Amino acid sequence: MTVASDTAVERPTTSPRPSLLRAESRRFIHRRFIQILLAGVLVGSATAAIIMSFQFAKTTPELLAQAKQQQEAAVAEQNGYRADCVKMLAPTANAEEACGPLATVNDYGDVTNFLPKHPYVFATGMPDLAVGVGAVVACIAFLVGATWVGAEWSSKSMVALLFWEPRRVRVIAAKLGTLVAAMAVLAAVVQLSWTAVGRLLGSARGTTGVPVDFWGELLATQGRIVLLVVLAALAGFALANLVRNTGAALGIAFVVLAMVESAVRALEPSWQQWLFTDNAMALVLPQGYTIRYLQDTSFNGEPTEIFLSHWHGGLFLGGTVGVALILGTWLFRRRDLT
Amino acid sequence: MAVIDIATSVCQSVPTMAVIEVVQAHKSYRRARKLPTMAVDGLDLLVEQGGVHGFLGPNGSGKTTTIRMLLGLVRPDSGELRIFDKAVPEYLPQVIAGVGALVETPLFYPRFSGRLNLTLLADVAGVPAARVEECLELVDLRDRAADRYKGYSLGMKQRLGIAAALLKNPRLLILDEPTNGLDPAGIREVRELIRRLGREGRTTVCLSSHLLGEVQQVCDSVTILSHGRRVASGRVCEVLSAGGIADVRLRVPEHVRGGEVLVAAGFSVTDAGDTWLVHDVPDAAAITRVLADAGHFVRELTPVAPDLESVFLQLTGDGPDEKPEVAP
Numbered sequence: 001m002t003v004a005s006d007t008a009v010e011r012p013t014t015s016p017r018p019s020l021l022r023a024e025s026r027r028f029i030h031r032r033f034i035q036i037l038l039a040g041v042l043v044g045s046a047t048a049a050i051i052m053s054f055q056f057a058k059t060t061p062e063l064l065a066q067a068k069q070q071q072e073a074a075v076a077e078q079n080g081y082r083a084d085c086v087k088m089l090a091p092t093a094n095a096e097e098a099c100g101p102l103a104t105v106n107d108y109g110d111v112t113n114f115l116p117k118h119p120y121v122f123a124t125g126m127p128d129l130a131v132g133v134g135a136v137v138a139c140i141a142f143l144v145g146a147t148w149v150g151a152e153w154s155s156k157s158m159v160a161l162l163f164w165e166p167r168r169v170r171v172i173a174a175k176l177g178t179l180v181a182a183m184a185v186l187a188a189v190v191q192l193s194w195t196a197v198g199r200l201l202g203s204a205r206g207t208t209g210v211p212v213d214f215w216g217e218l219l220a221t222q223g224r225i226v227l228l229v230v231l232a233a234l235a236g237f238a239l240a241n242l243v244r245n246t247g248a249a250l251g252i253a254f255v256v257l258a259m260v261e262s263a264v265r266a267l268e269p270s271w272q273q274w275l276f277t278d279n280a281m282a283l284v285l286p287q288g289y290t291i292r293y294l295q296d297t298s299f300n301g302e303p304t305e306i307f308l309s310h311w312h313g314g315l316f317l318g319g320t321v322g323v324a325l326i327l328g329t330w331l332f333r334r335r336d337l338t
Numbered sequence: 339m340a341v342i343d344i345a346t347s348v349c350q351s352v353p354t355m356a357v358i359e360v361v362q363a364h365k366s367y368r369r370a371r372k373l374p375t376m377a378v379d380g381l382d383l384l385v386e387q388g389g390v391h392g393f394l395g396p397n398g399s400g401k402t403t404t405i406r407m408l409l410g411l412v413r414p415d416s417g418e419l420r421i422f423d424k425a426v427p428e429y430l431p432q433v434i435a436g437v438g439a440l441v442e443t444p445l446f447y448p449r450f451s452g453r454l455n456l457t458l459l460a461d462v463a464g465v466p467a468a469r470v471e472e473c474l475e476l477v478d479l480r481d482r483a484a485d486r487y488k489g490y491s492l493g494m495k496q497r498l499g500i501a502a503a504l505l506k507n508p509r510l511l512i513l514d515e516p517t518n519g520l521d522p523a524g525i526r527e528v529r530e531l532i533r534r535l536g537r538e539g540r541t542t543v544c545l546s547s548h549l550l551g552e553v554q555q556v557c558d559s560v561t562i563l564s565h566g567r568r569v570a571s572g573r574v575c576e577v578l579s580a581g582g583i584a585d586v587r588l589r590v591p592e593h594v595r596g597g598e599v600l601v602a603a604g605f606s607v608t609d610a611g612d613t614w615l616v617h618d619v620p621d622a623a624a625i626t627r628v629l630a631d632a633g634h635f636v637r638e639l640t641p642v643a644p645d646l647e648s649v650f651l652q653l654t655g656d657g658p659d660e661k662p663e664v665a666p
Contacts, residue, residue, distance in 0.1 A: 018464035027458055032449055151447070159411060160445035160502075163437075164462040166410040166430040336367070337411040 020165055020174035028178050033147055037140055041190065044136075049197045056205035057117035067114035071105055074114075078103040120206030123214055126198040127221055131284050133194050134187070134225030138232040138280070141183045142253065145236030148179055150246025159337045168333045172241075176325070179233050187229035191222040217286060224284050224310060231317045238324035241332065269293035273306050274316070282313030289313070356423065357510050357542045358385035358408065363417030365403055365566075377403040379566035381417070385544055385559075390536035392553035392574070393546040394650065395563030401546045403566075405441055405514055421510065435463065438508030440516055444499025448488035452479055452498050455487055456505060463506050473501040476531075492519030500528065511535060514546040529556050550650055562653055569653045578649055586622050588614045589638035596634050603628040615642065 028034060057063075085099035105111075112118060152158040158171070165171055195218070202208035240249035261275045272278050272291045282289035288310055292303040360383035366374040378400040385391040395401050406412040408419055410427035419426050422433045446455040456470045474480045477497040482490070490498065496519050503511055513532070517525045533556055535541045547553050553560055554574060561571040570577050589612065590596035597614050600607050605625070606617040616625060626636055 016461075016464050016466060018462060020462055023458045023461035026454075026461060027447070027450075030450060030454060155447055156445040157447055160459075161462065162411060163409060163439045163441075164434065164459055164506075166427065166434050334413075336406075336413060338367075338406065 020170060021177060024174045024178040025182075028148070028182055031148075031151070033151075034144055037144060038186070041137070041140060041186070045133075045190065045193065045197075049201075052120075052197075052201060053205060055117065056120040056201060057115070058205055059112065059115060059119045063115055064111065067111050070114040071108050071111050074108055075103045075105055078107075118206075120198075120201040122198055122202030122206065122208045123210045125202075125206075126195065126218060127286055129194055129198050130191060130218065130222055130225060133190060134222075134228060134284055135280075137187055137190050137225075138229045141187070141229045141233035142236040143250070144183065145179055145233035145238075146240040146249040146253075147236075147246045148233075148240075149175060149237050150240040150244075150249060153240070153244040154246070162337065169329060172329050172332060176234070176237065179237055180230055183230050183233040184226055187226040188222075191225060195222075221284065221286050224314070227314065228280055228284050228317070231321050234321045234325060235317075238321055238328050241328035242324065270295075270304075270306070273308055273312070276317065276320075278308060279313040279316045282308030283310055283317060284313075355387050356384055357387050357421065358383060358391075358544060359418075359420040359423075360384075360404065360408075361418040363404065363407060363419060364415045365400075365407060365412060366415060377566055378407070378414070381563070381566060382568055383561055384571070385542065385561075387542050388536070388539050389558035390532055390543040390545055390556055392557030392560035393544060393563070394548070394550065394553045394560055396548055399563040400566035401548075401563055402442060402514055404563075405439070405512055405544075405546060408512070409437070409439055409441065411441075435506060436509040437512065438503035438506050438510070439512040439514075440496075440499040440503040441512070441514045443518075444495050444502065446487045446495075446498065446502075449486055451484050452487055452490065452494075452501075453483035455498065456502060459502055459505055465505055465507075469505060469507070473504050476504065477501040478527075493521055493524050496520055497524070497528075500531075508541060510542050510544065512544045512546070515548070516545070517547075517549070517552060525552075532556050562650060564653070570649070585642040586616045586619045586625060587638065587640040587642050588616050588625060588636065590614075590629060590634050590636060592634060596629060599629060599632040599634060600625065613638065 079102055082099050082102065086095045089095060089098055108114075149158075152161075152175075161171055162168065199208060236249060236253070239252060240246050243249055243252070257277060261277060264271050264275060269291075270293070272293070278289060278291060289308045291306040291308065294301065294303050360381055363378050363381045363383075364376075365378040366376045368374045381400060381404060383404065393401050393404070403412060407414045408421060408426060410430045413427070421430070422436065424430075424433050426433070446452075447458075450458070453470065453474065456473065457467065459465075460467065460470050471480065474483045477500055479494060479497055479501065482494065487495065487498065496516065500513070500516055503513065516532070517528050520528060529552065532543050532545060536543050536556075536558065545553065545557060557574055559571070559573050560577055562569050562577070587610070588596070588600075588607075593612060593614075597607055597609065600614065600616060605619070605628075608615040608617065619625060622639055622641065625639065629636060
């Protein structure tokens with residue numbers, strides 16, 4: 001140790017402004033686990049895009065003609081079997097009843113069903129793609145949120161930070177602010193990237209034509225997906241902050257989502273409107289989400305329907321996460337840290 | 339237990355302002371299905387500006403809890419705590435910029451490098467990056483600053499903790515057992531650093547330790563705690579002299595006979611081989627007088643300086659957990 005140095009007691013002349021947010025942002029960027037997760041998102045997205053590009057193909061007149069031929073061949077083959085069936089019938093038998101009606105091309109649906117690869121239709125495929133990608137990113141965001149504060153508790157760095165900023169609510173607010181900003185940016189960038197991928201797929205392997213109100217609706221759906229991702233990150237944070245442990249938070253989430261929710265669906269289906277996954281779907285799906293279940297245990301009769309709107313999903317998820325965050329922050333503010 | 343409080347001090351040069359003031363602080367910990375544990379029980383503490391103040395007591399005497407209360411980590415049940423004349427924890431945000439602390443084990447992100455850990459703290463306090471390098475240099479960690487914290491030895495971790503505590507260039511530096519885990523050379527360097535900071539006058543160092551030797555070597559003043567209470571406080575030299583221990587080492591030509599004369603005269607003596615240890619002697623002249631009257635002449639008469647350990651044991655009636663220490 002350089003004990004002879006005099007630098008220890010010289011006050012710096014120019015100092016940057018104290019900034020908890022800058023420190024938290026720097027920590028977020030340097031966290032190895034988050035770097036690995038983000039790399040995983042990047043690699044996973046690229047791999048999925050490449051696989052999708054092999055699953056679709058643009059339709060050409062030649063391919064359509066080929067498909068038409070295959071469709072007609074299928075009809076002819078079916079009618080051949082029917083003719084054999086009719087031959088074996090007694091003269092008095094009703095051929096229509098015994099061997100079925102004559103097959104037509106309409107029985108085989110659209111001619112595109114006989115194409116070797118379907119074209120990618122951007123107008124119908126993109127909203128589903130956005131929701132699917134959003135669900136994956138929401139799971140990752142939950143993990144990031146939990147580990148973001150869980151690591152602080154496991155290393156006790158949270159306590160060390162209080163030697164520098166004793167206002168505990170500010171400390172939590174800075175961590176939350178960083179998390180919300182990072183997850184919103186991540187979700188938006190992923191949505192933007194996949195919109196570009198969808199558009200490229202459409203132009204290279206399908207169609208890009210869209211209805212008039214398509215972009216507005218897609219943007220609204222993607223906006224709600226960004227909100228879901230942020231709420232998932234906050235839920236992970238709130239849970240890990242309450243139990244002060246990442247592993248325990250993930251365990252609780254698994255028990256609730258995989259076991260409790262399955263049990264509720266089986267035993268008390270009318271309570272589904274208060275489940276996290278149903279409300280998450282209600283929030284992001286373009287038309288909201290309708291729960292259908294049979295009240296009659298003999299499974300007869302019409303199913304009961306409960307419609308969950310975007311507002312229902314958003315308020316339920318936001319309210320639950322908000323209560324957990326406030327409770328965790330209140331406890332953190334009051335707790336003795338030993 | 340009586341409290342030895344040296345209010346007017348002959349060692350003290352000029353009256354200075356209080357950096358830390360604790361009045362009648364109480365703190366108990368409640369645990370599930372167990373009786374509450376009283377960690378701090380009516381503690382009074384005064385640390386004046388400048389120098390090094392020792393905070394001495396055996397494990398469990400309330401040192402760390404007091405430090406945690408001062409730093410706002412633990413809420414006192416009652417009592418007043420002040421740093422730089424501001425009540426804490428209420429006004430802690432106003433004074434924290436001038437307080438550096440290392441409490442027990444340093445707490446850093448294990449996967450981040452030493453440098454990154456300090457940089458994060460520098461961001462929080464608005465400390466320039468150059469200061470991070472200065473502090474790393476100061477604790478001799480610059481060469482290993484890029485390595486992950488979890489790969490550091492115990493001593494390196496402790497040194498990084500000290501670097502972090504110094505980062506803010508604090509007016510008050512609180513160090514809780516700072517030499518834990520350090521090798522003898524490291525212990526000596528940390529003690530020299532503490533002494534130097536105290537000497538320079540700008541920084542008041544509050545050193546909490548259960549190592550009596552450390553406190554005696556490094557500190558100007560000391561507060562001794564036992565069972566959450568102050569049992570003595572003041573300048574180290576005064577606490578030592580106020581401990582009531584005034585022994586004298588005596589050598590006479592006729593060892594056995596000389597001892598008998600002293601015992602007959604009412605002195606309390608211990609045979610120390612070829613010398614006698616005469617206890618609680620208010621005036622050494624009384625010994626020479628008694629011996630001369632009996633025809634014995636003194637070859638050696640040496641006052642035995644009391645050490646902090648003796649005072650500590652006398653005050654607390656409790657042995658400190660003094661670890662074997664290799665003296666620097």
